[in-house]
Amino acid sequence: MAVTRTFSIIKPDATRRNLTGAVTKMLEDAGLRVVASKRIHMTREQAEGFYAVHKERPFFGELVEFMTSGPVVVQVLEGENAMQRNRDVMGATNPADAAEGTIRKTFAESIEANTVHGSDSDENAAIEIAYFFKPEEIVG
Ligand code: RTP
Ligand code: MG
Secondary structure, three states, X not given: OOEEEEEEEXXXXXXXXXXXXXXXXXXXXXXXEEEEEEEEOOOHHHHHHHOHHXXXXXXXXXXXXXXXXXXEEEEEEEEEXXXXXXXXXXXXXXXXXXXXXXXXXXXXXXXXXXXXXXXXXXXXXXXXXXXXXXXXXXXX
């Protein structure tokens, strides 16, 4: 299977609870390698641009509010079938539906404050990586 890259965000609910190491450990234990990482506080413009696909959804305003409520850690993850591997270890969007052993089952507070973001296709992964990282910031 091909080694690919995906994009991850450790969300404000996790940075607030000092869980960036614990979340990253679960990603690494799932076979993913962190090849780029930075802690940032997203601006409203950055968050609105990142979530532009959701701008007609009823939760868009709250989502932007939440994602700018504190620092996040943006990461590029590399591994075999990285996008799907990451989605599997993240678990379902709503932690009430997430499987045992997943990041969201373990740590998420709610459907919104759900600890991690992960790209949902290889195509979106490339777009999201380029939104936050310059090529030279990614070291495989
Ligand atoms: P993500 O994009 O963060 O990896 O999560 P996802 O694919 O599992 O979920 P998605 O449908 O793309 O929704 C993006 C994020 O919006 C928040 N959300 N809130 N209040 C709500 O009903 C609701 N639904 C989604 C979550 O933070 C979700 O991760
Ligand atoms: Mg999504």
